[in-house]
Amino acid sequence: MCNIKKIWLALEIGNSQLHWALFNGEILDFTWDTEYLPESVISQLAQCQTLNNLLLAIFPLHQRTEVQREQKEILAEAFFSSPPLFLASVVPSQTTLWQTYPNIRVITLDQIPLRGVYPTLGIDRALALWGAGKTWGFPMLVIDAGTALTFTGADDNQCLVGGAILPGLGLQIATLGQKTGQLPLVETPNSASLPTRFALNTPEAIQSGIIYTLIAGIKDFIEAWWCLFPEGKIAIKGGDRTLLFNYLQTLYPAIASHLIVELNLTFWGMREIAMS
Ligand SMILES: Nc1ncnc2c1ncn2[C@@H]1O[C@H](COP(=O)(O)OP(=O)(O)O)[C@@H](O)[C@H]1O
Ligand SMILES: CC(C)(COP(=O)(O)O)[C@@H](O)C(=O)NCCC(=O)O
Numbered sequence: 001m002c003n004i005k006k007i008w009l010a011l012e013i014g015n016s017q018l019h020w021a022l023f024n025g026e027i028l029d030f031t032w033d034t035e036y037l038p039e040s041v042i043s044q045l046a047q048c049q050t051l052n053n054l055l056l057a058i059f060p061l062h063q064r065t066e067v068q069r070e071q072k073e074i075l076a077e078a079f080f081s082s083p084p085l086f087l088a089s090v091v092p093s094q095t096t097l098w099q100t101y102p103n104i105r106v107i108t109l110d111q112i113p114l115r116g117v118y119p120t121l122g123i124d125r126a127l128a129l130w131g132a133g134k135t136w137g138f139p140m141l142v143i144d145a146g147t148a149l150t151f152t153g154a155d156d157n158q159c160l161v162g163g164a165i166l167p168g169l170g171l172q173i174a175t176l177g178q179k180t181g182q183l184p185l186v187e188t189p190n191s192a193s194l195p196t197r198f199a200l201n202t203p204e205a206i207q208s209g210i211i212y213t214l215i216a217g218i219k220d221f222i223e224a225w226w227c228l229f230p231e232g233k234i235a236i237k238g239g240d241r242t243l244l245f246n247y248l249q250t251l252y253p254a255i256a257s258h259l260i261v262e263l264n265l266t267f268w269g270m271r272e273i274a275m276s
């Protein structure tokens with residue numbers, strides 16, 4: 001039986017979309033993604049009288065039967081105050097919008113016990129690294145294949161080693177389409193079959209260039225990580241994790257076999273903060 005008092009929401013605001021999790025105490029019940037919500041919807045959340053109404057407001061229409069099925073027990077129950085919403089955002093304008101939520105808990109870098117962080121380190125990177133390290137151990141390197149692709153590592157002392165930031169898969173494709181005179185906007189590849197390396201048409205040349213250099217770059221960072229920490233662990237998250245992992249598996253199976261593929265790393269980090 002679900003205890004409604006223990007319900008809390010986690011919201012990670014990325015540069016492409018919102019990532020949500022519904023927790024019951026330490027237990028992650030389920031997760032979903034949405035687009036950014038209109039300001040009018042956000043400001044109405046305070047008026048929701050039940051969790052059912054709240055979830056319906058923040059859940060995309062086409063997925064509503066799913067939330068209703070999974071949350072039958074919770075949905076029946078009423079509550080009179082908004083559940084805590086732990087927020088980790090790397091989009092300041094979005095952070096501002098969510099300040100109107102009555103029980104908002106904005107997570108800041110100083111709440112994460114990771115050592116040696118620099119002031120402008122992305123909160124998503126710090127949380128994902130903390131969540132991964134606390135779950136699987138340190139040293140840990142997190143690869144986030146999101147809007148930006150990031151590498152973020154910490155050593156055995158839970159101290160930030162550092163990392164790197166580059167445009168993610170979608171951004172690389174979009175930039176070529178938008179900032180050039182005659183390159184098309186190609187589809188994001190969605191199958192694990194590798195593009196032709198030496199392509200004889202423009203879309204395939206773009207796909208080849210982006211995919212092979214991304215995979216080569218990821219491999220290079222992983223090898224550099226293992227030079228520093230031969231026993232170091234590696235986890236990969238983000239919207240493009242599966243695609244990139246599948247390519248890595250085809251090209252470098254020995255490397256891929258060491259990767260932890262886990263969508264919810266940031267939520268594990270948020271749970272550490274919320275429960276402490
Ligand atoms: N519904 C979606 N909206 C946006 N990006 C998506 C979606 N589904 C998959 N993606 C892929 O995920 C990447 C964004 O990753 P994600 O982790 O969602 O980003 P962020 O956390 O930065 O918002 C994009 O490059 C895109 O290829
Ligand atoms: C690097 C990021 C843009 C990644 O954002 P995302 O792709 O997850 O939306 C974000 O973590 C950020 O704004 N970081 C601040 C700079 C830094 O981490 O050094």
Ligand SMILES: [K+]
Nearest residue numbers: 014124144146
């Ligand atoms: K992210």
